[in-house]
Amino acid sequence: MTFTTPAAGAAPRLGVESDGLVHDLPVLADRAGAALPSDLLSFVQAGPAALETARRLLDGPRPAGAVVHRLDAVTPCVPFRPGKIIGVGLNYVEHVEESSRSLDTDKDLPPRPVLFGKPATAVTGPGQPVLHNADLTTQLDWECELAVVIGRTAFRVSEEEAYAYVFGYSILNDISARDQRRSGQWFFSKGQDSYAPFGPVVVTRDAIPDPMALDLALRVNGVTKQKSNTRHMLFPIARLIADISSGMTLEPGDVIATGSPSGVGAGMVPPQYLVPGDTVEASVERIGTLTNPVVDAR
Known part of the structure; x- marks a missing residue:
């Protein structure tokens, strides 16, 4: 996880959570005479060797000077800013029906994945605001999604070897301004600033043996949607x-x-959308809950 502490001016740190404790990984490595990146993106990019070093250090005795925090004493930050975010539309059968009814998409199941992009500038972290700009939208919607973090360069990868390229998993709330689709294109609808809440942690691949059997849920102001x-x-x-x-x-x-399951605001009867003052919580089993307030952007 990426976290901060209450210390004044404390910069985000790279940590590993275990049994309610957060280990400051770069400090642990330094005190043990090893070297590890100081941020999560660099750690992912460093490949399997960095992960193995971290595991070895965490499994061994704590060297003098290692820093450990209680989980409730740190504040999670956005894990990192991805190089690119590939969104998948219409990837749950019930959401296909819901979208065809409320968003004028095709009622037939897509024969191939429906892909779109979200820019890195859309990324925001746990506890950070989702911006509601009433000059641009009155239809700000939610979508709870499992996020897959890539750990190795992948090109022309087969399905059989695909998981070998996964670093781990997190949560992404695919915020969407439904009234900003342009001639069927979704980029501005889904790519505005703060439209990709991401976090609160990244769980490594080995800690989730079957990512295709995880419960997802999303709540607005405590009400399950x-x-x-x-x-x-x-x-x-x-x-x-x-x-x-x-x-x-x-x-x-x-x-x-x-991709998102059914239950988006556009599919409600009548439709329901996020407004300033709302709190939206996206949860995925074995990962946690990503919570964000909705605020007026003007």
Whole structure:
């Protein structure tokens, strides 16, 4: 995880959470005479060797000077800013029906993954505001999604080998201004600043043996709006990695947002949308909860 402490001016730190404690990983490495990157993106990009070093240090005795915090004494930050975010649309069967009814998308199941991009400038962290700009939207919507963090350069990867290229998993809330689609294109609708809340942590691949069996849920002001499981994906993670990498290089630190289940605001009768003062919570089993307030951007 990436975190800060209450110390004045404290910069974000790279940590590992275990049993309610957060270990400052760069300090641990330094005190043990090892070297590890000081931020999570660089750590992911450093590859398997960095992960093995971290595991060895965490499994061994704590050297003098190692820094450990209680989990409730630190503040999670956005894990990192991805090189690119690949969004997947219409990847849950019930959401396909919901979208065809409320958003004029095709009622038939897509034969291949529906892909779009979100810029890195859309990324924001846990506890940070989702910006509601009433000059641009009155239809600000939510989408709870499992995020896949790529750990190795992948090009033309088969489904059988796809998971070998995954570093780990997190949560991404695919915030969308439904009334800002342009001739069917989603980039501005989904790519504005703060439209990609990401976090609160990244869980390594080995800690989630089956990412295709995770419960997802989303709440607005404590009321559940979405509730599903990743097993209901139309295109599973391995298929997504194979499809995307068939023509696009996936790099360490890239993120695939694997799609939203049904229960988005546009599909409600009548439709429901986020407004300033709301709090939105996206949860994924074994990862945690990503919480963000909605604030007036003007």
